[in-house]
Amino acid sequence: MPSHVTTTRHWKTTVAQYQHEMAWVSQRLADVLKQAWNNDGEFSGSAPFLGVDSSPQWMKETLQRCDGSPFHRQWLEKCLNILKNTLPQAVLGQLAEIESERSAIACHQCGVCCRLASQDEDYETLLAKASGGDTFAQEFTRVFLPYETRQHAENRFPELVAALQAEVGEERPLHFYHCPYVGQDNRCTVYGTAKRPAFCGTYPETPLSAIQPNCAWKPWQGEQHTITLQCHATLVLCEAWHEHISETLSC
Numbered sequence: 001m002p003s004h005v006t007t008t009r010h011w012k013t014t015v016a017q018y019q020h021e022m023a024w025v026s027q028r029l030a031d032v033l034k035q036a037w038n039n040d041g042e043f044s045g046s047a048p049f050l051g052v053d054s055s056p057q058w059m060k061e062t063l064q065r066c067d068g069s070p071f072h073r074q075w076l077e078k079c080l081n082i083l084k085n086t087l088p089q090a091v092l093g094q095l096a097e098i099e100s101e102r103s104a105i106a107c108h109q110c111g112v113c114c115r116l117a118s119q120d121e122d123y124e125t126l127l128a129k130a131s132g133g134d135t136f137a138q139e140f141t142r143v144f145l146p147y148e149t150r151q152h153a154e155n156r157f158p159e160l161v162a163a164l165q166a167e168v169g170e171e172r173p174l175h176f177y178h179c180p181y182v183g184q185d186n187r188c189t190v191y192g193t194a195k196r197p198a199f200c201g202t203y204p205e206t207p208l209s210a211i212q213p214n215c216a217w218k219p220w221q222g223e224q225h226t227i228t229l230q231c232h233a234t235l236v237l238c239e240a241w242h243e244h245i246s247e248t249l250s251c
């Protein structure tokens, strides 16, 4: 995965949602590459696309149909440029706009995100990942502690636990955590110290984070969630398809 793509461990989106957007993007991407063929008068014949689905396998099969002619090679070189430069630049520009909207929003300082954080992994798994060098897990376990049981989290935040779980779907049971460093006034008692994880200062860094319904960033998430998923899917697919085409051209 490219370094500019937020890792999925920060995402709280359903697998079905992601697959849906991935398939949608894959088809749009195929249209763009086909357009690169159709727009060039030098090319004759039909592009070697027989069908489109959402998997890189589709691109592999398409490439197998290329006959190595100069026409195909020129088209593939155009595709490479689109996948490496044109599309990623446009997508990163769009993500930067979304990020700049994020930074204009003021936190309500309700402290809920410190008292009810959710992760896909249980505490033992996060600790194991932290020992293995995972920097996010290291930062997270530096401050967050697990609720003794899920029932304890539900007793404290019944509606929010249900809302966060509903956001990702019941098939992905979440684990809930709380940070002991949030003060009664909702302020961070380790603010400005090395103890405070970097992600606390950037939460929610993407509309793909789990955001409780009353968070100041919830409306922003509502507006930008789908487009952000599509942006991330585009970056992932551009990189995967670029790799397949590069391999074909070097044959």
Ligand code: SF4
Pocket: 113, 114, 143, 179, 180, 181, 182, 183, 187, 188, 189, 190, 191, 195, 196, 197, 200
């Ligand atoms: S370290 Fe501070 S900002 Fe981060 S979760 Fe704890 S109290 Fe909240």
Ligand code: SF4
Pocket: 107, 108, 109, 110, 111, 112, 113, 114, 203, 204, 212, 214, 215, 216, 217
């Ligand atoms: S839940 Fe949202 S509004 Fe409340 S403190 Fe966290 S970031 Fe701010």
